[in-house]
Amino acid sequence: MHDSSSRILEQNPDVIANRLIQKAQHRDGLPEILIGLAFLILAATMWVQLVFPQGSQPYKAAIWVLGLGVPALMLSSQWIIKKVRRKFLIEKVGFVAMKPVNRKRAYIAVSIAFAIAVAAAFAAYLGRGSFPPTAWLLAGTGIGGGALMVLAGRLPRFAVGGMLMAATGIVLAFSGVSLELGFAILYGAIGLLLFVSGTTVFLILVCKPAETKE
Amino acid sequence: MSAKIQRLGEIDRVIHEPARLMIVALLAAVEEADFQYVRQATGLTQGNLSAHLSKLEEAGYIAIEKTFRGKYPLTICRLSERGRAILDNYRKVIRAAL
Numbered sequence: 105m106h107d108s109s110s111r112i113l114e115q116n117p118d119v120i121a122n123r124l125i126q127k128a129q130h131r132d133g134l135p136e137i138l139i140g141l142a143f144l145i146l147a148a149t150m151w152v153q154l155v156f157p158q159g160s161q162p163y164k165a166a167i168w169v170l171g172l173g174v175p176a177l178m179l180s181s182q183w184i185i186k187k188v189r190r191k192f193l194i195e196k197v198g199f200v201a202m203k204p205v206n207r208k209r210a211y212i213a214v215s216i217a218f219a220i221a222v223a224a225a226f227a228a229y230l231g232r233g234s235f236p237p238t239a240w241l242l243a244g245t246g247i248g249g250g251a252l253m254v255l256a257g258r259l260p261r262f263a264v265g266g267m268l269m270a271a272t273g274i275v276l277a278f279s280g281v282s283l284e285l286g287f288a289i290l291y292g293a294i295g296l297l298l299f300v301s302g303t304t305v306f307l308i309l310v311c312k313p314a315e316t317k318e
Numbered sequence: 319m320s321a322k323i324q325r326l327g328e329i330d331r332v333i334h335e336p337a338r339l340m341i342v343a344l345l346a347a348v349e350e351a352d353f354q355y356v357r358q359a360t361g362l363t364q365g366n367l368s369a370h371l372s373k374l375e376e377a378g379y380i381a382i383e384k385t386f387r388g389k390y391p392l393t394i395c396r397l398s399e400r401g402r403a404i405l406d407n408y409r410k411v412i413r414a415a416l
Binding site: 127 | 339340342343344346347348349350351352353354355356357358359360387390392394405408409412413
């Protein structure tokens with residue numbers, strides 16, 4: 105505590121609060137489990153579309169799941185996390201009522217993502233002769249997604265996950281796979297990684313005995 | 319000594335203490351949080367956190383309310399208007415001086 109104390113006093117209180125909330129937000133692994141699940145479903149639907157002929161039942165089902173299931177899961181994820189925490193984990197993780205989403209910050213995040221996408225497209229345009237566009241897209245998605253994971257998570261396990269995602273994207277770019285298969289593998293790998301790390305954190309938390317209150 | 323540096327002398331000693339600054343900064347960023355959440359987020363021990371919360375409550379910087387959520391007892395902490403004003407001033411003085 106003593107070492108971190110002096111560092112804390114050198115920091116802006118907003119930075120301290122953001123770091124503490126970020127750490128607390130990921131302490132039960134639930135956000136990772138849900139994001140991992142969404143990526144796994146996304147990868148599965150892409151794989152089904154590759155394997156099954158167009159118009160077949162599994163193909164149609166994959167389209168529905170991709171169009172409705174994945175967005176529904178993503179949109180309801182915050183609500184699900186809040187409900188699970190308040191109903192089953194309140195003794196372990198405590199109770200918090202967050203402030204409404206800061207729109208300014210959300211706009212900044214979207215603008216950064218858009219700028220990265222434009223930069224990747226521009227780089228792909230400049231290097232179109234030496235490297236096929238499919239490879240640029242896979243490498244760009246892997247590196248961009250990995251960077252986003254590191255920035256959003258700000259924990260060691262997210263740094264490792266981000267680097268793995270970037271490495272997977274680069275390996276796929278050089279492997280010469282089709283765009284569809286490349287994305288299915290990339291999303292599947294990252295989904296599995298997030299799901300396993302989230303589940304591990306969750307199980308560790310659940311197995312730990314609850315501490316008595318003050 | 320410049321006037322900005324001299325203003326460091328005006329800093330409120332109650333929230334200048336690192337553990338209490340963590341608690342106040344955390345509570346400023348959320349609507350309200352219970353004891354367990356604050357303890358997990360700050361990494362303070364139960365006794366330590368209790369003592370710091372009492373000091374902050376005495377100073378009028380936070381409000382503490384004991385309540386229940388189902389069968390689970392909650393000690394809800396939230397930053398008061400006074401606490402928010404003190405933190406804003408602390409932020410300004412530190413930014414100007416450093």
